[in-house]
Amino acid sequence: MNARASQLGIARCRACGQIEDMASVTRCGRCGRRLSLPDGFASAERSLAWLIAAIILYIPANLLPVMYVSGVGGGAESTIYGGILEFWRSGSLGLALLIFGASVAVPITKFVALGLLIAMTLTQSSAARAQRARLYRFVEFIGYWSMLDVVVVALTCRLVRFGSLAIAEPRPGIVFFCAVVLLTMIAAFSFDPRSIWVTESRP
């Protein structure tokens, strides 16, 4: 049975690739970055905590209005889901799909993917490890796009200020949405992809 580096207390610096012995140092001797062993359970657990927080906050983010638009003829608050429906009904299919992708598809994909990764890590499943690694890279990739909604609202509220003619104001929902995006990013970051490869089975 081959010994793993982690079992020998040897860690590789995630920044510069220096190999250090964790028994003697806690920081990389070359770049000074804190070293850590791939602590499978702990990172998955941390990631799970962040993920659960994100999922909880995703509920008010969708139920609460994210933006208030007042124009000539009164104003209306709109939730993300309501906004998507409105765009869809008014014929702006592209815009509706874009917002749907950024605010519904991406977060839910992240939740599912991260949940799957964490669950398989915690159960120490050895199945499809290579695919899971690819899945993790995919989660990292789509993470960038989750902030699209927040940026849209921020820009709209900043730009649409025409006095009594038209005013757009943010509503609490967007804060929660922003929190969801941040929490999922933290969850993804907390997850150590090396833990995919950790197995309890000892030689």
Place this chain on the structure above:
Amino acid sequence: MSAPGALVVEKRRWRPQLVWVIPIVAAFVGASLMVQSFRAKGPRITISFQSAEGLQIGKTLVKYRSIAIGRVSDVTLSPGEDGVEVTVDLERSAANAATEGSHFWVQHPRLGIDSEAHLDSLLSGAYIGVEMGRSGKVTHTFVGLEEPPALTHGRNGRSLTLHANTLGSLQPGAPLYYRQTRVGRVTRTGLTGDHQGVQIEVFIDAPHDQLLSSRSRFWNASGVDLSLNADGLQVRTESLAAVLSGGIAFEDAPAELPGSETNRDTELTLYASRVAAFAPAAGEAHLVRMRFKHALRGLNVGAPVEMVGVDIGHVSAIDLEYAPKDRSFAVVVSAMLYPQLLGHAYETLAAEGTAGSEERMAALVRHLVDRGLRVQPRLGSLLTGQLYLAMDFLPSQSRVAFDESRRPLELPTVESTSGELQLRVASIAQKLDQLPLARMGEHLDANLASLQSLLGHVDNDLLPPTTRAVTQAHATLSALREMLSTDSPLQSKVDQTLEETDATMQELRALAGYLRRHPDSLLRGRRPDLSDQGSKP
């Protein structure tokens, strides 16, 4: 082999990491938000309307005192397909709206020039107005009002019902004026129960309801009150808004107006005009009839009947009558008289007991007729040529027969003043006719002829000698002038004579001087040595 064992022990002594605080906080925040939004959510009610015109799901607001207290969440066709059912989510703070007795109506933008035009809804679209019920009994199903109520939000004031014959241009929301100040509005209009008139409900806002008194008179201030009658042209308006949208005005009748206290709070009359409102109470009407032998052009139904200058009635009918006996036509004028309009005179008469019943009335009229009371058509306005009937005492009239028992009473008449005028003009024309114009012309002609012959005499006999005399005088004068001119022989001779006379006089003077110095010479004669003295020898 210590590593696996250690791992197993670690696993059993699993302690949660600090990071688990994050989902707990998130759950707490989320849960509190959910609870809060659930608590903020008021009751969901259903209102049925005839039509959902202007209502938008998720947009249309429910407003109470201009504050949004809910939002339309759904509009569906009612099960019987005879209307729509509007589902409204009320806010928690406005849960009172879901009580029995609440009224809901769709407030559409209304164009008008009165202050309650709801121009805000012109921009924001229709909204659902609400008037909170006070019963305290919770219900979630309502039948909406099709027309917005004229009165909302429990205003303080007083509601009155006015009665009128016709509605005119009044409509709910029309203003109510007191001295041209807006103090209230019409809240409801409709036919009376017996369909014989209209009743108009008005509401007077709180401080102004104190203005109401037992002497208040209401009149229709709609439009421009333009009247052309025997009094001339009259124009009167209350305000521009009233001109366009109609309105009611009220004021106190002056205290001295007879019958001004007869108004009751329950049966208020809406008069057609300000004039009618302040007209004294007419009292009992008496129908009288008058017979005129001559044409009454310019007398219309409704023309006033005046007694000693006081308006006491009006012409109600004008008819033509043919008497077969003497084959003549007569104009029969019926008039309604209101003796009470005579004011204090009537009161005095009533106190005497001569007014009141029909018989007493007839007796009184007989007495007045005996004293010379006659009805005479008179010209009310030169501009319009309208006639009115004047009852006046004309003592010079001969007595006429008056039938006391006849109903309706027939009043004796005299010809109109305009007829008299015509007669007078006619008599002048007649006198002009009677002038001996032809004879006067002949005389004048003869006089002129004699004058002409006289002038002929003058021409023939007098003028020629005169001419001759004048010619002679002229010749004499010219001869005289010739004689006196400087180069005439007479003149030169005179000059010569005068010169000679002058020389003679000089010599005489020299002689006189010599003689003074030598007086002796008169005796001795002249001495030669003294010849230089220049004297005559």
